[in-house]
Every structure is written in C-alpha cells, then in structure tokens.
Amino acid sequence: MASVLVASNRGPVSYTLREDGSLHPRRGGGGLVSGLSAVSSGDSVWVCAALGDGDREAVRRGIAEPGVTMLDIDPQVYADAYNGIANSVLWFLHHHLYDIPREPVFDAAFRRRWESYRGYNQAFAEALARAADEGAAVLVQDYHLALVPGQLRELRPDLRIGHFTHTPWADPRYLRMLPDDVHQELVEGMLGADEVGFHTRAWADAFLSDPRVGRTIGDTRVRTYPLGVDGDDLRALAHRPEVDDRLAALRAEVGDRKTIVRVDRTELSKNILRGLLAYRELLTTRPEWRGRVVHLASAYPSRQDLEVYRSYTASVTELAAAVNAEFGTADWQPVLVSVQDDFPRSLAAYRLADVALVNPVRDGMNLVAKEIPVVSDAGCALVLSREAGAYEELHADALTVNPYDVTETAEALHEALTMPAAERADRTKRLAAAATALPPQRWFLSQLAELRGQ
C-alpha cells in the first residue's frame, strides 16, 4: 500500500527478452523518475503497462522493481488502446495532425478500439484502487489514461486524484470531431480528478474553453506546471566520458563549421521535414553558407508500429539525402542525420550547437528547447516555433517562427547564425535560467503539495 501513486503508460523500466531467455532491464530517465525519487521509498507505487513481450515475461516471472506494478493487459486490448486510440486518435487530435479529407473516420472499428481503451484505463484504475492507502494522492499521466480519474473516483472516493497532460490540449472546435458521447466520456474522465494540470496556459485555456468542460467541471481545479530541466544534473550528464568521446567524433566531422542542431523523436508534430526545407532554402538564398555550416539532425525512431510514422521517417531520410545530393561537395556534407537513439550523441550535439532548431507544429512543452541552452558549450541561438509550449517561457530570448513558414524559418536560421557572440551569450544565459525555473522534482512535489492541500 502507498500514500503516493503515479500511473503512466510507460513505466520507469522496460525489459527485453534475450535469445538465451534472460531479461534485460532498461531504465528510463525523465521528470517522473526524478520527481518520484523525492518521495521516501516504500511509500510510493508506480503503476505502468507491460509494453511488450519482455515486460509481459517479467510480470509472469514475478520480476519487478521495488515500487513498480506492471500491468499485463491483453495484447490485443493494449494494441487497440495504445496504438489505435492514444497514438492514432488522441495524439492526432491534441496536435491537430489529421489529414482532414481522409481522417478521422469514426466507425465500428473505432468503437471496438474505444472499448479497449476504456478497459485498459479500467485496469489502471483497479490496480491503483488496490494499492492506495486511505486518502492517498494519485498522479495520473497523460492522454493514454484520460478516463482513469473518473473510473478511480467511482472505486475510491477518498483519494486525492491529479491528472497531468504532457501534450497540448486540442482546440475545442477540433476536439468536437469526436463522436459526442466519446467526447463527453473523455471530459468526464478527466474531470474525475481534483486537479487537472497542463504545461502551459495555452493548453489549460484550450481545455477550459470547451463548452462540455464548462458544463461538467464542478470542483476540479485547472493548473499549469511548466516542466523545466535540472541544470546541474543535465550538465553533469553532458560531461561524462562517453559524451566527450562522441563530441570529439562530431568535431572531427564538422571541423570549424557552424552547427544547426535538432534532436527529436521522428514524430509528425516535430515538423522535421519543414526544418530541412528551411535549411535547403537557407543554402539556396544565402549561398555564403555553403560549406560553412552543418545541420546535425537526430531523429530517433518512434512509434514505428504505425505506418504513417514509418513513412514519415522514410521521408525525413530521403529529404536529407536530397539536400546532401544538391549541395554536398567532396569535403562537405550539409546534413548529418542520425536515426539512432543515442543519448550521449545527442548531448554531444547539444554542446556543439551554435543554433538550436525547435520548430514543432504543436508541442506540449518541448524539453529540447530548454536543454540545449543549458548544455551548449559556447551558447546557442534558439530558433523556436510559436506553437511549442516552451514558447511561453522562452520567446523573449529566442528567434520565434511560424512553423509552417519555411521562408521565415530560413531567415531565422540566418539571423541565428550571424548573431553577435555577446548577444548570443546573454540570451543563452537568460534562456538557461528560464529553462531551469521548475526542475522535475519541484514540478512533481508542487503538484503533490497542491493535491494534498498543503
């Protein structure tokens, strides 16, 4: 039993089943891991889903990290809920990603998947209800688990329940594409919480401006907690020997050229293609940069079970190759794309960055925009989309762009590359201060305190 509980689809550890039958654990980092570490161990439980065969096998063998409860949900139900609803419907709605002439289609197959989503949420609610002490605080994470607060409230009215959304919240005109009853169920699920949290005012306002929320809200409080980074932790990580090694290798490739750095999952909302188009336009309209700049683009694989993500990843690789074919010379490769999930290499790229490019079409926060200024060795100029959650805190010292406007983005890259060193250093200092204003532990503990009425 626990007095603090966290629920999220992806847990702090995931297992891979090796050919010899052994299970290899992989531990993740992130805000929740560091937040929960502030709560005395033995008093907290983290409920998460078994994501694949390795995790399911770990559950069957009774292997578990202390304080972690992994739910072995039927694989078909899980696939319907995670890929079919969370990633293909809710993610697309909250990021405004649909290709409207074709999608969405809410038919009988959707209804079956929605049923699975409800069941998957119910499994979380039941596990939390079993593990929670009287009056415990439960912090439910993200769009995967939007129905949990309402379901858990039914089972355990004594609990203090918070829900935090890490994505944007859809504009209500967009969200109302959902069938009415499903839209209502989603809103009622969220509003089962005592407190609903978002990264920024823009997403909280989108939620509050939904007339269904207005009619249903009752006593639920809506708050913003703009997650930041832990500067000391991140700088220590960025100066480990394996990062130094990657940095030396990157330096050898880049030479004395300037760098434009981006690091993302290959995620539709990150707008990687228009970033490459902007870089191509820069090289076309400002030929003085040819041979003098390198674009380091890390686009590590994500959600490759979905065809639209696979084809997006292929388009990124193709466009990068086309830019290299058009402008590359014997001793200069304009774009270096890395599709490996290699965190030390990403940190090395952060340190090397003259310019950071963060141009999502819509993004809950975007921690990369906060991490690069904290880590970059010589200070960096940040080109930042006005549609990223991070815009709210960073816009004054960033070069801000409309993410659809490739020409404006190319101009911002030029301005960033030519920014005087002193101005760049000053801006970086202020960006780093804003980026570290609410580090993960405080982000987590302030939600907990608010929930407990302290």
Ligand code: F6P
């Ligand atoms: O932005 C929401 C989020 O849950 C992030 O916290 C995380 O980076 C990403 O989506 C992970 O997605 P997935 O678990 O599907 O790989």
